[in-house]
Amino acid sequence: MLRHWLPHPLLTLTLVLVWLLLVNSFTLAQALLGLFLGWIIPLFTLRFWPDRVRIARPWWLVFFLVKVLWDILVANLAVALLILGGQRYTRPAFVPVPLELRTELAISILANTVSLTPGTVSAWLSPDRRTLLVHGLRVRDPDALAREIKGRYERPLRDIFEPPC
């Protein structure tokens, strides 16, 4: 019953927060209006969201986000130095990373994380979704880069979204 009237609680929560930020006033009236919008919009757009998002360990997601934010800062300094140094210091390469993630959301988050962090951009996902092609700006050892991405970002995402139960 609850599932019928509130199909996507996470989406509802996100919409309430976005509404409060958008009107930029945190009053009870706006919160009620936001709750109403957050309730009615998922009902009307139900057909766009066939799967229910399942986060097995929400707190690990918070840790993961903090780690990624820190990595974004470090990666930005590295990339800025590379750009200022010029082309002599770059050694671009394509690195294929074999994927173990299966859910679409987890793969998207991994691709976005890889694009934002360590001097790499996710370039291409193979049609069978088993290989993510990554372009690195300065690659010395392609295997080490693939290992780092798998250990640092893919394993936490597997724990969060696809726990081995």
Place this chain on the structure above:
Amino acid sequence: MQEIAVSALIVIGAAFTFIGSLGLARLGDFYSRLHGPTKATTLGVGSLLIASVIYFSTSGSGVSLHEVLVTLFLFITAPVSAHLLAKVALHLGVRSIAPPPPQVQSARGAEGAATDQRSAPRGSGSGASTTRATG
């Protein structure tokens, strides 16, 4: 204190924005140029927006957090556009310093065949309509 923080964030953010565009202008091939705007520019604009949050929250009336929305939006959309652009470049076979891996080439051949098949009836359809119009 607040003024120093805002000034520092503004200058750092603008510097990162500039470095991102500098990378876009001076690096050698398309895939390397992709790195500047996705990382440096996004962080630069994020830093400017945080400066704006601090400035309006301390000087204006009450807390002002709506800049966070733009920051979040940029941080979510920048990697998506970068991924799409890289995919387009691989699809078109844009020149690259690093050798493109073989699996993309084979997949591109298959994809190209599929699009050819799909575009063929559309081309014939338009041809038929023009003949009808002239007839």
Place this chain on the structure above:
Amino acid sequence: MLSIALIIAITLVCGALSLSLWRLLAGPSDPDRILALDTLYVNAIALLVLLGILLGSALYFEAALLIAMMGFVGTVALCKYLLRGDIIE
């Protein structure tokens, strides 16, 4: 101090805008030009935020949000056009 910082920042962002514009005009391939347009709108957001702080008005935030959304949609539409030869399938 804030005014000096603002002047430095606006100069830097204008430099960034002209570099992106140069890439937009010179870019050897189509993806290069789309990337330059993408960077150009992000730089425009930066300039708008700086203008908002300079004039002490929060009104420019709506414009920045709209540019962010429209710019992203425009980039995706152009990419899809190059990828498939068609925007709406």
